[in-house]
Amino acid sequence: xxxxxxxxxxxxxxxxxxxxxxxxxxxxxxREAGYRSVDAFSPMPIEGLAEAVGFHSTRLxxxxxxxxxxxxxxxxxLQWYANVVSFPLNVGGKPFxxxxxxxxxxxxxxxxCAALAAAFGxxxxxxLPTPYHPLFNVPRFVMATRGRFFLCIKARDxxxxxxxxxxxxxxxxxxxVYEAEL
Amino acid sequence: MMAxxxxxxxxxxxxxxxxxxxxxxxxxxxxxxxxxxxxFFRSYLLAFVFWLGFPLGCAAFLMVHHLTGGFWGLPIxxxxxxxxxxxxxxxxxxxxxxxxxxxxxxxxxxxLVAADAALKFKQPYLNLPFFLIRxxxxxxxxxxxxxxxxxxxxxxxRTGDPLLAARLENMSGPGLLLYGFTVxxxxxxxxxxxxxxxxxxxxxxxxxVLQVLGALALAILVAGLLSQREPVASAVTPDRFNDLGxxxxxxxxxxxxxxxxQFLIIWAGDLIQEIPWYVTRAQGxxxxxxxxxxxxxxxxxxxxxxxxxxxxxxxxxxxxCGALIVINFLNVYWMVVPAFEKSGPRFYLLDLLLPMGxxxxxxxxxxxxxxxxxxxxxxxxRFEGALEHAD
Numbered sequence: 005x006x007x008x009x010x011x012x013x014x015x016x017x018x019x020x021x022x023x024x025x026x027x028x029x030x031x032x033x034x035r036e037a038g039y040r041s042v043d044a045f046s047p048m049p050i051e052g053l054a055e056a057v058g059f060h061s062t063r064l065x066x067x068x069x070x071x072x073x074x075x076x077x078x079x080x081x082l083q084w085y086a087n088v089v090s091f092p093l094n095v096g097g098k099p100f101x102x103x104x105x106x107x108x109x110x111x112x113x114x115x116x117c118a119a120l121a122a123a124f125g126x127x128x129x130x131x132l133p134t135p136y137h138p139l140f141n142v143p144r145f146v147m148a149t150r151g152r153f154f155l156c157i158k159a160r161d162x163x164x165x166x167x168x169x170x171x172x173x174x175x176x177x178x179x180x181v182y183e184a185e186l
Numbered sequence: 187m188m189a190x191x192x193x194x195x196x197x198x199x200x201x202x203x204x205x206x207x208x209x210x211x212x213x214x215x216x217x218x219x220x221x222x223x224x225x226f227f228r229s230y231l232l233a234f235v236f237w238l239g240f241p242l243g244c245a246a247f248l249m250v251h252h253l254t255g256g257f258w259g260l261p262i263x264x265x266x267x268x269x270x271x272x273x274x275x276x277x278x279x280x281x282x283x284x285x286x287x288x289x290x291x292x293x294x295x296x297x298l299v300a301a302d303a304a305l306k307f308k309q310p311y312l313n314l315p316f317f318l319i320r321x322x323x324x325x326x327x328x329x330x331x332x333x334x335x336x337x338x339x340x341x342x343x344r345t346g347d348p349l350l351a352a353r354l355e356n357m358s359g360p361g362l363l364l365y366g367f368t369v370x371x372x373x374x375x376x377x378x379x380x381x382x383x384x385x386x387x388x389x390x391x392x393x394x395v396l397q398v399l400g401a402l403a404l405a406i407l408v409a410g411l412l413s414q415r416e417p418v419a420s421a422v423t424p425d426r427f428n429d430l431g432x433x434x435x436x437x438x439x440x441x442x443x444x445x446x447x448q449f450l451i452i453w454a455g456d457l458i459q460e461i462p463w464y465v466t467r468a469q470g471x472x473x474x475x476x477x478x479x480x481x482x483x484x485x486x487x488x489x490x491x492x493x494x495x496x497x498x499x500x501x502x503x504x505x506x507c508g509a510l511i512v513i514n515f516l517n518v519y520w521m522v523v524p525a526f527e528k529s530g531p532r533f534y535l536l537d538l539l540l541p542m543g544x545x546x547x548x549x550x551x552x553x554x555x556x557x558x559x560x561x562x563x564x565x566x567x568r569f570e571g572a573l574e575h576a577d
Contacts, residue, residue, distance in 0.1 A: 051425065096456060104453050107446065 013186045015138030016041075016158040017169050018145065019178035024050045027153035030176040031056035034155065037172060041161035045145075045154040064125050071121030072114045079113025080106055142182045156184070193415050194557065201553040208546020215539035222536070227286030228526050229536035233544045234283060235376060236518045238276045240548070243401025244269030245331055246365050246394065249358035252335075252351075257572045258429035261413070261421045262405035263563050267339060268556035269401060270332040275551045277325055279544060287314065293382050304383050304459070312379055320375060324368045331361050339563065346565035369394050380525035384463045388448045393521075395444060399437040400514040403507035406430050408556070410504025417562050420573055424498035431497025434507065438491065442484040467520065471530025475520050483513045515541065 021027045024046060031044050035058055042057045044050075083106040087093065092100045127133070139145050139156065148154050155178075157169050166183075173181045219226030244266040251259040251266075288294045292305070293312040299305040305312070334357055342350040370390025378389055406427075413422035452460045468476055487510060496502050523531065563569060 096454075098456075104450050107450065 014159050014166070015141075015184040015186050016156050016161075016164070017166070017173055018139065018142050018154050018156045018182045018184055019173040019176060020144055020147070020180045020182070021153040021155065021178050024048075024053075024153055026177075027155060028053055028056055030155050030178070033176060034157065034172075038163050039157050039161050039169075041158040041164070043156045043158065045139075045148040045156070047149055047151065047153075050153075062129055064122065064129055067125040067129075068118050068122045071125075072118035075113040075115070075117025076110055078117070079110040082113075083109055138184045138186050141185045144180065144182060145184075152179070193412075197553055197557045201550045204546045204553070205550035206546075208543050208548070208550065211539045211543030211546060215536055215543050218536055218539065223286070224289055225534055225536050226540075227283065227289050228523070229534060229540045230283060230286065231290060231376070232519060232522050232537060233540040234276070234279055235522060236515055236541060237279070237544050237548050239397035239400045239514070239518070240404060240552075241270050241273040241276055241332065242328065242365070242369060243397035243399070244405065245273075245328065245335060246362060246398050247401050247405070248335055249331075249361045249365070250398075252354045252358040253362070255568045256429065257569065258426045258433070260562065260569050260572050261409040261418055261426060262402075262430065263339075263566075264559060264561050265405040265408040265412075265556065266401065267336055267559070268552055269404060271336060271555040272548055272551045273328055273332050275548060277329075280321075280325075284318075287317075291379055291382070293379060308382060312382060317375060320371060324372050327364050327368050331357075331364065335361075339566075340559065342566055343560060343564045348567045351567050366390075366394065369397065377522055377525075380522070381463060383459055385459070386448050386452065386463075388444055388451075392441065392444045392448065395437055395441045396514060396517055399434070399441060400511055402430075402434060402437060403510040403514070406434070406507040407504050407511070410500050410507070412561060413500050417560075421562055422500055424500075427500055427503050428494065428497045431491055431503050434503075434510070435488065435491035438484060438487045438510075442488070466524045466528050469530075472520070472524050475516070475531055479513070479516060479520055483510070483517055487513075 019030065021030060027044060027046060028050060031042065031053060034042050035056060040058060044053055044057045046053065080103075084101060087102070087106075088100045095102070098105075139154075144152070145154065155173075155176075157164060157173065163169075170181055215226070215229075219230075248263070248266045248270065251263070283290075291312075292298050293308070294314060299309055310316075335354070338350050338354050341347065342354075370393075373390045373393040377393070378384065378386070409418060409422060412418040449464060452464060466472060487506065490496050490506060496506065519531075519537075523537075
């Protein structure tokens with residue numbers, strides 16, 4: 005079946021660069037050329053790269069805020085319920101609802117819930133752990149954890165075309181351009 | 187070159203205006219004070235304690251940076267150093283207070299001490315000669331620290347000797363210890379002993395955090411203002427302001443933590459010697475001040491400083507820091523003034539004139555010191571490469 009061979013399913017095209025500055029300017033030019041489904045890979049954080057590939061803020065801060073508020077409310081309620089409703093105890097003649105004494109635990113609960121939400125929410129939203137990823141099919145991609153910098157245009161991009169996009173990536177003077185098969 | 191020239195002119199103009207305003211306010215304050223010497227010294231103490239926080243806080247934060255390093259110190263190093271060099275001014279401003287000690291502190295009156303068991307017990311510490319000796323020691327320690335911090339930094343600019351950074355680092359550890367001890371005792375002597383029956387061991391820490399927070403806010407504000415032109419413009423980056431914003435957030439939280447700890451412990455202990463301090467400060471008008479403070483010096487800055495865009499915008503963070511300095515004054519006001527006004531805050535013109543007068547002269551001195559040296563450190567090995575990647 006010849007036409008199945010022709011439409012080999014690919015994840016996208018990857019260009020390899022030798023320096024962070026090259027990657028940064030390549031990412032900017034790719035955005036300018038109209039590509040939207042772009043991702044960059046680097047062994048270290050690069051200032052401005054996230055903006056260059058069009059990364060917009062996630063919903064993680066909202067998740068953390070809500071979890072923190074839940075923690076605060078829950079932590080306070082726990083103490084209030086125990087001390088006022090379930091098992092009222094006269095401590096030094098203080099009122100049952102002694103809110104100053106509840107503050108430390110309320111604070112701890114806030115931090116606990118917010119921190120757990122931040123850690124697990126981050127994993128949930130960025131899809132980690134990912135044991136398999138199409139980019140792993142590119143043999144050179146192992147270098148992304150060492151000293152090379154990669155830029156990927158995904159096949160799901162509306163503007164994506166195997167030949168045209170490859171030509172475009174070549175024009176950015178990369179070390180090499182590879183196809184990532186699905 | 188033109189840009190730096192206009193900057194110089196602006197420095198001079200602000201400096202002159204601040205000085206004239208300060209002197210005018212001080213003259214009015216003295217005239218008003220002749221009518222009410224009691225109130226004059228109370229307001230003077232408030233103003234003095236507030237403004238002394240800046241040179242001391244600046245010295246402490248400089249030492250923190252000498253110990254830790256980090257590029258975030260680059261834009262604020264010179265404002266901090268200029269801040270420490272206002273210590274001689276504050277030393278001079280401390281002298282008039284000596285005339286008012288007997289009006290401010292009940293433990294200076296032998297008849298009151300004789301009639302009070304607690305005061306009699308504290309007399310070996312709370313007596314005039316020892317009070318004066320202690321203060322001579324505090325100021326001597328502060329002068330030594332400030333002189334070394336500035337002299338070695340100046341030498342670093344001129345010679346570029348890399349050993350000076352190590353020397354500054356080595357003095358900063360013991361220096362911070364000395365700062366901690368002297369400021370703790372200073373706060374006991376000048377503020378806690380206004381209400382000599384009350385005591386709290388955490389009080390000095392709260393006081394230190396207020397000083398450092400004020401100094402940090404000032405340095406960020408100044409760096410933000412200077413960042414409109416070179417050379418500071420290329421030293422100020424969103425990343426560094428993000429770091430500085432995080433530091434402000436840390437100190438805001440530390441203040442809240444310590445202030446609440448003190449309250450919680452005293453509230454839980456519920457002892458007759460300890461609670462009056464809070465009973466006064468949580469009643470009538472003072473309760474409103476306290477609530478405003480919880481809202482303005484913790485809740486609001488805490489919430490705002492959690493957001494990255496606010497920390498990364500030079501202008502927004504600088505504005506927020508300006509507001510924090512004003513709130514810092516409210517904080518000192520709430521700590522000091524209820525000792526005199528048990529029933530609630532009352533408006534005295536002197537409470538405005540004296541902080542403004544001292545502030546005017548302080549700002550003029552600060553600006554004169556700031557412009558006397560390059561606005562960025564020149565040869566600190568810690569900042570090597572810090573200006574390379576600035577677009």
